[in-house]
Amino acid sequence: MDVARAFAEKERLQGLIDAAVLAAAGTTDKNARFAIASAMLSKASDEPLDIEDVLLAENADGSLTGTYSGSIKTNFLQLAGLPSFDLKVSATALASEESAASTDCIYVLASQGQDVLINSGANIYSKTCRVNVHSKASPAFIMNSGAKIDTAKFCVKGTNYIKNGGTLSNLEVGCTPAADPYAGTLPEPMVSSSCTTSGTMDGQRITLKPGVHCATTFNGSPTITFQPGLHIIKGRMIINSGATVNAQGVSFYFPDVNSEIRANGELTFTATAPTTGTYKGLLMFEKTSDASNNANKQQYIFNGSKGEILEGIIYLPNRNVTYNSTTNQVNRITLVVNQMIMNSSNWLLEPYTSGSSTPSTGAYVRLIQ
Template sequence: MNNIGDLLRSKSGNFGMAAALISLALAVGVGVSIDYSRALTNRQQLQQALDAGLLAAMSKTSLDDRRNALQNVLRANGEGTSVMAVDFDFGSNLIMNQNTDGSVTASLQDKVDTTFMQIIGQKTLPIRVKSTAIATGTTKGGTCIWSLGSSGQDVLVNSGATVTAPDCRMDVASTANPAFIMNSGSAIKFGKFCVKGKNYIKNGGTLDNLEVGCTPNPDPYAGKLPEPTLPTTCTTSGYPNGNTFSLAPGMHCDVGFNGSPTITFQPGLHIIKGRMIINSGAKVIAEGVTFYFPDTNSEIRANGALTFTGKAPTTGTYKGILMFEKTSVASNNNNKTQYIFNGSNGETLEGIIYLPNRNVTYNSTTNVAAKISMVVNQIIFNSANWKVEPYDGGASSSSGKMVRLVE
């Protein structure tokens, strides 16, 4: 009997130990689940903070300014919560990169202290979040270039043409067949390439974000630009001699410049009546300047290798207008003429360019860095290298842009 009793007591002790181990395992499992659940909650809070901070940061322009703005939002969202300690090290835990499409990606890592998992030696759980945002377009619609014509082949992109404008739309009003032609060896990269018609010819090349059957934004300047009264006399005419010229505001009538001079247009309104010919190799400075063409036979014709800086006035009657033509008479509007921009060493353009009666051609290698709002009838790109941003009237930040998360 004693042997049987001893055996039963032994088995009872083993069952008790097994039950205790099972209970401990269950407790640890529940504890692990609680720790992971808290880590998941913190991760969600961190993701929300990162998304909100990155959207706010995109109102800045430089990557450093965006990083500072993001850190400020993250600190504000972290106060009074379990997300990020007061002494959180952004330097080693926050990574921001500018992507090739203009978007910005931010990656953030943190850790959550465990409670139950410390029993098995796991004192913290890592959490990582990532977000990507992009600022595109403007509150005015984001259009940089309008082509208003609809007689066929209203936009022609030839081999060698490159236009990089991810924050811009190009609006093509043509419903002709074809509305536009694009040839191989070219690259047109707008945020949106909106064509009203549905017929086009694409022989190759790269065309980003094409949308046919699209409703283009309307001409924003029709009948709204203040047309000046012409002076009774010309300020400049003929072919003046010299290597350096400083032209006062006024009317310049059939003017030409020999050699390769430096021509400075003083701030103000410059009326170009007839043709102004600027020879190859010239340097043109026109800051705070508006050019006005009183008829469609008037133009500035540059003969290549030009260096040109043109910026519109920031105040006054012609604020924001770099170049425009008379559109209040039928004789101009019924006379669509060619306007040729020959090759340049480099151009910087800033302002409104309003030439709705011109079929504009960019020849040779025209290197343009532009903040423009340009309206033409037709446009041909020949070996033109453009980098284009929307003209915002002189604002320096991207606060007018539409910001969205893309990841």
């Protein structure tokens, strides 16, 4: 039990150090780096780490290394003369002029086992997209026969996986996946207690103004237009089979993990993120500042689209995403999820490159160690 606690604590500390150096490496000012790293460490939902316990070192290539050395007390092994375990973690981040969006477009963050499942009929193609799987579990991913994943890179942190057939191009195991580029940086709107729309809506053509949409269901097969702006989806929005959705210049925000847009198949869906303003680049995102919300991962299904066009950042780190949809042209997205299932989808994919609401220094920051 003491050893298991020590390993769990070391992994938690590693995540904190990774986040701190990634946040701080984007600036070259030494004082600013210290302040940014301190702010990131203080955001930890449990037992924030004191910046005084972390050594920050600037390297000759401009990268930043953070190192923490400490210990954890034992409960049982102290009876055998071992009162504590020494713990040491470090990480190095480098900022370069390469854009994060120009290469990395899928991030799967979980490490619980079978964190990516690629089923028969899944077809994903991208010339430049890199897939980042953070799982070190056994297995980290499973791929079944009849699937084809052809991306620029399929990076898996762990080395154990199950491949029952299919084609998986440019697989690298035991590599360092790119970290979540948006952790702790996205704006979270205040959610009004009153609803702009709610309940069941009928009609062949329905237009929704920006606002809070509460547990809304659309009957029949209407054409639904979301006007440009922020649309807060509170509860489940159900869009029935055969509907057409137009959402140009729109951000969808989910204030908790039980809120979602659920389509029932045969949907034509066109959605693009705003190109200016507070929510620039954000197509779909969710609340992540609530620790209890973050601890309650839920399923999210991109279901049965017969034609789909998406452009923007889809930030759902608390969702186990199932993707069943078909695209009729290239989707340009950056997708961050907890776990991912790829079913019989035909997906043409390239990274989203039209900007985001993330604070920018003009550099792409990545972990190199």
